[in-house]
Amino acid sequence: MISLSLTLACVWALVANILAMTPSRDFHWRNAYILITVGIPIVGFVAYQHGPWVGMLVLAGGCSVLRWPVIYLGRWLRRAGRNTPAE
Structure with a gap:
């Protein structure tokens, strides 16, 4: 029997893919914020x-769908790490 949480994760993935196919003026950033939230x-x-373990698999699936926000977060963290003063 499939659980409610996995059903919600599948619905989220389906909605994310449908939103990715629609045209957007802001390059889908508004959709990405909603999907992350x-x-x-x-x-x-x-x-x-x-x-x-299953939670990490679902997280990896979400990161693969929302790869550009994850890439920008990694760049921001890398830049923030370089700007900290050495102690």
């Missing part, structure tokens, strides 16, 4: 119901 609790719910 809705997706984080879903990943937590999956991890709560099925354990951390």
